[in-house]
Amino acid sequence: MDPIVANLDFLIGGYATTLKLSAGAMALALAIGVLVASVRVWGGRIGSAAGGAYVEFFRNTPLLVQLFFYAVLFAPANLGLSRDPVVVALVGLSVYTGAYVTEVIRSGILSVDQRQSEAARSLGLSQVQTLRRVVLPQAFRTVIPPLGNLSIALVKNTAVASAIGALELLQAGSIVSSRTFRLEPLAGVVVAYLSITIPLAILTGHLERRLRFAR
Amino acid sequence: MTALAMARRETPGILRVLIAGVVLVGLIVLLVGAGVLPARGWGRFTDPATWRFLAQGLAVTALIGGVALVASLALSVPLALGRIGLGTPLRVPLALWIEGVRATPVLAILFIVFFGFPRLGVGLTGIQAAMIGLTVYTSAVLAEIVRAGVLSIPKGEVEAARSLGLSYAVTMRRVVLPQAVSRMAPAIVSQLITLVKDTSLASIIAVQELVGSGRVLFNFYGNPIETLFVIACIYFVICYSLSRLSRRLEARRPAVERLVVIGEEDQVAPAV
Numbered sequence: 001m002d003p004i005v006a007n008l009d010f011l012i013g014g015y016a017t018t019l020k021l022s023a024g025a026m027a028l029a030l031a032i033g034v035l036v037a038s039v040r041v042w043g044g045r046i047g048s049a050a051g052g053a054y055v056e057f058f059r060n061t062p063l064l065v066q067l068f069f070y071a072v073l074f075a076p077a078n079l080g081l082s083r084d085p086v087v088v089a090l091v092g093l094s095v096y097t098g099a100y101v102t103e104v105i106r107s108g109i110l111s112v113d114q115r116q117s118e119a120a121r122s123l124g125l126s127q128v129q130t131l132r133r134v135v136l137p138q139a140f141r142t143v144i145p146p147l148g149n150l151s152i153a154l155v156k157n158t159a160v161a162s163a164i165g166a167l168e169l170l171q172a173g174s175i176v177s178s179r180t181f182r183l184e185p186l187a188g189v190v191v192a193y194l195s196i197t198i199p200l201a202i203l204t205g206h207l208e209r210r211l212r213f214a215r
Numbered sequence: 216m217t218a219l220a221m222a223r224r225e226t227p228g229i230l231r232v233l234i235a236g237v238v239l240v241g242l243i244v245l246l247v248g249a250g251v252l253p254a255r256g257w258g259r260f261t262d263p264a265t266w267r268f269l270a271q272g273l274a275v276t277a278l279i280g281g282v283a284l285v286a287s288l289a290l291s292v293p294l295a296l297g298r299i300g301l302g303t304p305l306r307v308p309l310a311l312w313i314e315g316v317r318a319t320p321v322l323a324i325l326f327i328v329f330f331g332f333p334r335l336g337v338g339l340t341g342i343q344a345a346m347i348g349l350t351v352y353t354s355a356v357l358a359e360i361v362r363a364g365v366l367s368i369p370k371g372e373v374e375a376a377r378s379l380g381l382s383y384a385v386t387m388r389r390v391v392l393p394q395a396v397s398r399m400a401p402a403i404v405s406q407l408i409t410l411v412k413d414t415s416l417a418s419i420i421a422v423q424e425l426v427g428s429g430r431v432l433f434n435f436y437g438n439p440i441e442t443l444f445v446i447a448c449i450y451f452v453i454c455y456s457l458s459r460l461s462r463r464l465e466a467r468r469p470a471v472e473r474l475v476v477i478g479e480e481d482q483v484a485p486a487v
Contacts, residue, residue, distance in 0.1 A: 045234070046234070046238075049234035049238060050234075050238045053234075053236075053238045053239055056451075056455055056458075057239065057447075057451060059454075059458070059480075059481070060408065060412075060450065060451045060454035060455045060458060061412070061447040061450045061451050061454070062412040062413070062415035062416075062426070062447075062450055063412070064415045064416060064418070064419075064426060065415060065426060065443055065446055065447050065450065066447070068426075068430075068439070068443055069440070069443045069444070069447070072439040072440055072443065073440065097480070100480050100483055103483075104483060146483045149477055149478055149479070149480075149482070149483045150480060150483055152318070152477065152478035153478055153479060153480035153483075154480075156318075156319070156320040156321070156478070157320070157480075158320075159320035159321075159322045159323055160320075160322055160416070162322065162419075163322075163416075163419050170320065170322060170323055170326070173323075174326055174330075177330065183327070183330065183331055183334060186323070186326055186327050186330065186331075187327070189323060190319050190323055190327070193318065193319055193320060193323065194315065194318050194319065197318035197319075197478065198314070198318050200478075201314075201318060201477055201478055204477060204478075205477065208475075
């Protein structure tokens with residue numbers, strides 16, 4: 001335990017970065033997801049195909065390759081983009097997870113029976129009102145459990161950020177581990193990841209059961 | 216017709232891929248034109264030697280992925296049946312193992328295997344460590360898929376088989392698993408996508424698989440953006456084909472039979 005105790009501040013710093021990275025990327029991924037899903041559903045053929053290309057391309061290539069890509073892309077100083085690896089990782093994780101969120105939200109929107117919006121429209125509600133009062137509240141239910149799942153996957157994926165030098169939990173753990181020639185820091189890192197992912201898994205399972213009954 | 220109805224109407228698959236391809240190529244041309252993507256580094260990809268080098272990397276990727284897949288499939292059935300287990304003492308430890316492994320980042324597992332085994336006096340090459348690490352992770356996820364598949368078969372079938380005098384093993388082999396397999400197939404293929412993408416993590420522990428050889432290549436030629444893009448396209452061709460296959464398998468089955476495994480991004484993908 002000594003190497004962990006001796007470097008506790010350093011490891012906690014990494015843990016905090018992982019938490020921030022996960023929360024920030026999830027928020028951005030949600031924004032991307034809502035935007036692209038809307039384009040996919042209401043954007044006509046070209047919009048739908050362009051959104052589909054984004055979803056399929058980013059889902060079907062490794063996150064690591066995407067992160068390397070951004071790291072190189074952001075590197076030239078003349079572009080004025082941030083070269084902080086944590087920021088690069090935030091962008092990469094958001095765009096990657098956003099592709100999955102898009103599909104979840106799109107299927108959420110499509111899961112609401114089309115006749116409901118037709119009924120709402122013929123009752124005199126505007127397009128926006130229909131969306132806000134009728135479609136989205138029902139889509140919300142379908143969407144929550146898969147989003148919980150994606151957030152678990154996202155927390156695990158933040159570990160890949162260590163490959164581009166972001167000082168998150170795994171990176172902090174392996175630095176301490178190689179400095180002290182001990183394995184305990186890496187084991188500690190795993191426990192720290194479990195302290196995030198397992199509560200999320202329990203919460204997701206709980207929500208899934210509740211929302212299923214509420215239907 | 217409302218916009219929603221239009222979105223629901225299927226655009227033919229080939230047309231969709233075509234439009235997507237045009238959009239993608241247009242995007243690249245646009246980015247090259249705007250000076251974001253460099254124009255000069257593409258010439259290296261007219262040289263067959265470049266492709267031969269990448270093919271060697273791809274072969275290592277296939278080797279790691281293939282071994283991990285076969286080993287994980289073999290391990291997943293005993294893991295799952297042990298976890299379902301009828302009062303076996305292994306039930307709780309297996310459940311803890313499976314849940315723990317699934318909640319851990321793959322890269323952390325690779326690091327522990329790569330740095331941990333030498334401590335136990337077992338020297339490992341990077342390739343071996345990647346195979347073991349990916350097997351540990353994937354077998355745990357596949358075990359959950361197998362478990363969900365087995366539990367989705369109505370209990371009455373097991374009871375009927377048992378009361379006809381079939382042993383537990385024969386009931387599993389002849390009655391439950393054959394039915395469960397076709398339910399599990401889409402989820403297993405989806406997990407294969409994750410596995411293929413995760414083999415790229417082996418490059419971090421110094422394995423020269425596809426990404427590793429790509430890095431050697433672009434450090435030599437100085438064209439990282441072009442090389443990474445080509446590599447991404449190679450992964451895309453493999454993973455997109457797998458996702459089409461998964462969707463096709465899924466489409467044949469009623470929606471209620473869909474197996475749900477928590478915490479895996481490629482399992483979340485709905486078949487809309």
